[in-house]
Ligand SMILES: CC(C)=CCC/C(C)=C/CC/C(C)=C/COP(=O)(O)OP(=O)(O)O
């Protein structure tokens with residue numbers, strides 16, 4: 712075996728200092744910093760987004776190789792419509808290409824892909840590709856990849872409230888019976904659950920309207936790396952940091 716093959720193989724397996732029994736089941740990622748990555752190279756900021764897709768492709772492979780069960784990535788927020796139209800078009804085109812070009816790999820790896828957000832407001836061709844990709848991967852039994860597109864946490868919570876209010880109005884639900892479980896059944900993440908680990912790149916210390924309800928007890932890992940520079944070494948650091956955390960969920964440890 713050549714040195715390169717040895718390195719390639721070692722990257723494919725979970726690093727030996729990580730405990731496979733204590734991996735986060737669900738990881739969510741705010742892929743931030745594409746614009747700054749391009750500007751730092753003297754390029755127009757939209758040139759960062761294709762590099763962002765490359766980083767996403769490798770993250771999907773990495774999570775699948777290392778045994779992560781669910782990955783949710785933030786591709787376009789409800790607030791991102793306020794960007795220049797040219798940049799919006801580039802991001803929409805890249806998401807559509809990603810959903811089309813990766814289909815073969817999704818099949819090989821048995822990855823089930825879904826989009827979440829206000830999908831009805833996306834461009835027609837992206838909506839069609841979304842449907843095709845979701846249909847073609849619906850039966851896959853491996854990792855679940857969810858791409859948050861035209862997603863806003865506040866909007867998600869509001870639409871859950873509207874759905875519950877409609878049931879109350881129809882007389883099929885008592886307001887007193889609304890609890891966390893019934894509320895969560897109306898969130899996009901139904902069936903995937905809350906992220907155990909939330910990663911944000913590019914050093915910003917904020918949530919930016921991502922998974923507001925679901926991150927209540929997520930561990931948060933923020934790196935200064937810009938999204939296009941995010942790689943397996945950084946993922947290794949994020950998982951290592953996660954495994955060092957003491958997740959208490961408001962309780963105290965029995966010995967304390
Ligand atoms: C699913 C898929 C194929 C996605 C397409 C590519 C991709 C990674 C899109 C994310 C878009 C976005 C708003 C990134 C944040 O960087 P930024 O533009 O906010 O960068 P900045 O903070 O440096 O300005």
Ligand SMILES: C=C(C)CCOP(=O)(O)OP(=O)(O)O
Nearest residue numbers: 741742743785786787788919
């Ligand atoms: C990664 C995505 C899709 C949205 C969050 O990044 P933004 O760049 O839009 O967030 P802010 O820094 O403006 O809060």
Ligand SMILES: [Mg+2]
Nearest residue numbers: 743744745746
């Ligand atoms: Mg940004």
